Amino acid sequence: MSIRIEPLIALARPPRRAFSLALWLDREAVFGWLMMALPLLFLAAFVGYPFVYGILLSLQDRPVAKPGHFVGLANFVKNFHDPIFWRVAVNTFVYTGVATLLKMVGGLGLALAMNQDFRMKNLVRALLLLPFIVPTVLSTVAWLWMLDPAFSVVNRLLIGLGVPRPGPSWLGNPVLAMFSIIMINTWRGLPFYGITLLAGLQTVPPELYEAATIDGAGGWNRFRYVTLPLLKPIILIVTLFSVIFTFADFQLVYVLTHGGPQNATHLFATYAFDIGMGAGQLGLGASVALTMLPALALLIVALTLYMRRA
Amino acid sequence: MHGISRRGFLELAGIGAATAALAPRPAPAAGKTLTVLHESSFIPPFDEYIKTTLAQQYEKETGVKVVYEVTAVGSLPTRIATITETGTGADITMNLLLNVIQFGEKYVDVTDLCKEIGEKNGGWYDAGREAVVVDGKWKAVPFCNIGQLMNWRTDWFKEVGVAKFPETWEELHEVGKKLKTKGHPFGFELGHGFGDNHGWLYPLLWSYGGHEVEADGKTVVIDSDETARAVDFARKFFQDCVLEDCLGWTDVSNNKAWMAEQISCTNNAESILWFAKKEFPEIAKVTDQAMNPQGPKGRFHLMGAISHSILNFSPVKEEAVAFMRWLMDPKQLGGWYAVADSYYQPTLHAYDNAPMWDVEPRNKPYRDAMATAHLPGWPAPASRQMAESVAKYVVVDMFAKACAGASTKEVIKNAEAQLREIYKSA
Numbered sequence: 001m002s003i004r005i006e007p008l009i010a011l012a013r014p015p016r017r018a019f020s021l022a023l024w025l026d027r028e029a030v031f032g033w034l035m036m037a038l039p040l041l042f043l044a045a046f047v048g049y050p051f052v053y054g055i056l057l058s059l060q061d062r063p064v065a066k067p068g069h070f071v072g073l074a075n076f077v078k079n080f081h082d083p084i085f086w087r088v089a090v091n092t093f094v095y096t097g098v099a100t101l102l103k104m105v106g107g108l109g110l111a112l113a114m115n116q117d118f119r120m121k122n123l124v125r126a127l128l129l130l131p132f133i134v135p136t137v138l139s140t141v142a143w144l145w146m147l148d149p150a151f152s153v154v155n156r157l158l159i160g161l162g163v164p165r166p167g168p169s170w171l172g173n174p175v176l177a178m179f180s181i182i183m184i185n186t187w188r189g190l191p192f193y194g195i196t197l198l199a200g201l202q203t204v205p206p207e208l209y210e211a212a213t214i215d216g217a218g219g220w221n222r223f224r225y226v227t228l229p230l231l232k233p234i235i236l237i238v239t240l241f242s243v244i245f246t247f248a249d250f251q252l253v254y255v256l257t258h259g260g261p262q263n264a265t266h267l268f269a270t271y272a273f274d275i276g277m278g279a280g281q282l283g284l285g286a287s288v289a290l291t292m293l294p295a296l297a298l299l300i301v302a303l304t305l306y307m308r309r310a
Numbered sequence: 311m312h313g314i315s316r317r318g319f320l321e322l323a324g325i326g327a328a329t330a331a332l333a334p335r336p337a338p339a340a341g342k343t344l345t346v347l348h349e350s351s352f353i354p355p356f357d358e359y360i361k362t363t364l365a366q367q368y369e370k371e372t373g374v375k376v377v378y379e380v381t382a383v384g385s386l387p388t389r390i391a392t393i394t395e396t397g398t399g400a401d402i403t404m405n406l407l408l409n410v411i412q413f414g415e416k417y418v419d420v421t422d423l424c425k426e427i428g429e430k431n432g433g434w435y436d437a438g439r440e441a442v443v444v445d446g447k448w449k450a451v452p453f454c455n456i457g458q459l460m461n462w463r464t465d466w467f468k469e470v471g472v473a474k475f476p477e478t479w480e481e482l483h484e485v486g487k488k489l490k491t492k493g494h495p496f497g498f499e500l501g502h503g504f505g506d507n508h509g510w511l512y513p514l515l516w517s518y519g520g521h522e523v524e525a526d527g528k529t530v531v532i533d534s535d536e537t538a539r540a541v542d543f544a545r546k547f548f549q550d551c552v553l554e555d556c557l558g559w560t561d562v563s564n565n566k567a568w569m570a571e572q573i574s575c576t577n578n579a580e581s582i583l584w585f586a587k588k589e590f591p592e593i594a595k596v597t598d599q600a601m602n603p604q605g606p607k608g609r610f611h612l613m614g615a616i617s618h619s620i621l622n623f624s625p626v627k628e629e630a631v632a633f634m635r636w637l638m639d640p641k642q643l644g645g646w647y648a649v650a651d652s653y654y655q656p657t658l659h660a661y662d663n664a665p666m667w668d669v670e671p672r673n674k675p676y677r678d679a680m681a682t683a684h685l686p687g688w689p690a691p692a693s694r695q696m697a698e699s700v701a702k703y704v705v706v707d708m709f710a711k712a713c714a715g716a717s718t719k720e721v722i723k724n725a726e727a728q729l730r731e732i733y734k735s736a
Contacts (some may be wrong), residue, residue, distance in 0.1 A: 061735075063412070063694055064391045064394065064395070064412055064413065065390075065391070065394035065395065065412065065413040065414075065415055065416045066415050078731065081731055082728070082731060083724060083727065083728065084702060084728070148555075148566070149553075149555045150566075150567060150570050150572045166553075166555075169554045169555040169557065169558060170558075171501075171555070171558030171559075172501070172554055172555040172556065172557035172558035172559070173554075173557070173558070174714070177558055257501065257502065257558060257560070258501070258502035258503065258560055259502050259703075260501035260502030260557070260558055260560070260703075260710075261500065261501050261502075261557040261558045261710060261714070262557070262707045262710045262711050262714065263703070263707060274701045274702070275698070275701060275702070277387055277388050277391060278387070278697070278700070278701030279694070279697045279698035279700070279701035279702070280387075280391070280412040280413075280694060280697055281694070281698060
């Protein structure tokens with residue numbers, strides 16, 4: 001056999017050499033990595049580099065426009081002694097927790113309502129996305145006007161209902177200011193939840209509902225034992241995204257209150273920006289921003305593990 | 311210097327393209343170009359004048375093209391940070407408030423130029439110098455002050471029998487009490503804006519004798535009887551005279567409230583009158599301006615310094631110095647100031663009696679206020695710690711918390727703890 005094959009190999013050699021690159025590319029493992037190369041490079045340049053640079057910065061005393069020097073964890077220790085930092089940490093968790101919960105419950109309700117059959121269903125669904133589509137800064141400026149005690153539609157309505165003039169100071173009172181930014185974030189994030197969950201709802205086979213109905217399940221039980229279990233993976237993914245977005249929120253607070261009154265609405269992102277850019281302490285600012293990381297990472301890992309098990 | 315440089319890291323990562331973007335810009339060939347970075351002016355003709363008149367005139371005279379680049383209000387510090395970090399983007403930049411101390415290391419020493427300009431123009435105001443001298447060197451050419459003063463409604467003040475703006479904080483408090491009960495409260499920002507909060511709170515603190523830190527720039531002295539008196543006054547002033555919503559105000563809020571005839575007195579730059587004259591002439595007629603009231607230790611103002619610096623990595627440094635010398639000549643500078651009425655108050659004594667002050671006599675207090683104007687951490691020289699304290703709103707929040715009801719002792723203790731942490735690095 002070998003006697004016959006050898007000449008064949010000899011004959012095949014020249015064309016095989018010419019085609020070796022093509023053959024190499026034909027291998028799925030190689031082609032796959034080639035397809036990945038560009039995105040990977042992109043990620044390395046625009047996510048990886050800033051991230052690693054951020055970590056390096058956080059370990060330095062690095063004033064803007066001046067060379068920095070390594071200080072180890074001194075910046076984190078300084079934050080630890082900074083009362084505003086703790087206030088900011090509490091604010092961020094309250095803001096993220098409450099807003100995400102409201103968005104989850106509200107979004108689920110919205111999805112269930114939108115899943116019904118009614119006239120102009122598609123138009124209403126499209127309109128629902130508006131708060132999410134309008135640039136945050138623009139919609140926040142609109143809210144700034146709406147929450148103004150002098151001109152606002154909100155306070156005028158309340159005064160009409162008998163609340164004494166001039167009505168509540170939505171952005172001047174620390175508790176109300178936090179309430180306001182949570183509400184606006186919820187208003188903005190609700191459509192994202194609603195539409196994504198709606199997409200999930202539409203994949204639930206109607207037979208399951210029919211079977212449940214035949215078995216005697218009412219509306220609540222159909223929701224509890226059919227809808228909810230099937231939606232769970234989607235709810236988890238949307239929550240994951242929502243938590244990340246909300247935790248790192250910047251624009252809304254920056255435009256509306258700039259962290260005021262008395263730091264009642266300062267979040268990690270706005271505080272890090274003030275220290276990094278306002279005070280010109282790039283290292284300290286980076287250390288504040290990086291504090292978000294462990295909490296977020298833990299949450300992401302926990303949710304991912306939970307999803308895998310499910 | 312840290313172990314791994316920015317560019318070193320990039321090369322390590324093998325990203326050639328990004329390196330090219332960070333590399334210093336090559337020197338332009340003949341027919342040189344100067345890029346001047348400025349924050350967009352509240353007074354549009356001001357930007358127009360340098361773009362269309364001064365830049366063209368300079369190009370005709372010297373062949374050097376001047377590109378006047380405008381950046382949005384609020385974005386200047388971020389832009390300068392990017393420029394100084396990457397070593398490219400502009401040859402001359404405008405500075406606001408504490409920018410010179412932050413970026414001074416990347417600025418050309420212009421001590422000689424400033425001395426020369428000062429000698430020719432009647433000398434500099436102390437406040438002008440205070441904002442640009444870093445370690446004994448002039449790192450910027452002072453341009454002006456945007457003063458923060460009292461704006462008041464003459465008609466409503468008259469209703470309670472006041473024809474002239476009160477001289478002291480206590481007198482203002484008395485008037486404010488009456489006005490608030492008549493439905494004309496005061497509007498003084500106590501939130502996290504950039505200027506209108508610091509604009510009255512630092513002068514209030516100083517006028518009662520309180521300071522953040524000693525002149526040595528190290529010893530924190532906020533915990534004093536003087537500070538306590540200022541805080542006590544602020545609380546009473548807020549509760550009796552001021553709109554509650556002010557606790558959440560940012561810089562636009564008082565302008566909005568003024569044009570809505572919601573408040574009878576506030577602390578703002580000249581722009582409030584300028585805008586009223588343009589858009590709300592009826593309100594402008596009853597708007598007047600005055601210096602900040604006096605406290606037991608005198609009368610003070612906040613220095614809203616603006617200056618120009620030459621970036622030390624610029625390939626056209628000499629041309630930039632020549633341009634600054636030309637620009638600061640009264641022939642050019644006088645015209646530039648004048649297009650903005652007196653929104654930009656000159657830091658050179660030669661302009662004390664310039665015709666620009668007669669355009670709107672109600673603006674004259676802004677000129678007179680400069681003699682008592684200082685940067686936030688006064689009497690200490692400008693420092694990065696001062697910038698940190700401002701960015702963390704230490705003094706603003708000390709007052710704001712007291713106004714919201716916290717005890718004087720508690721708010722001062724908190725501020726002191728924060729300041730000690732900040733000034734530890736001094």
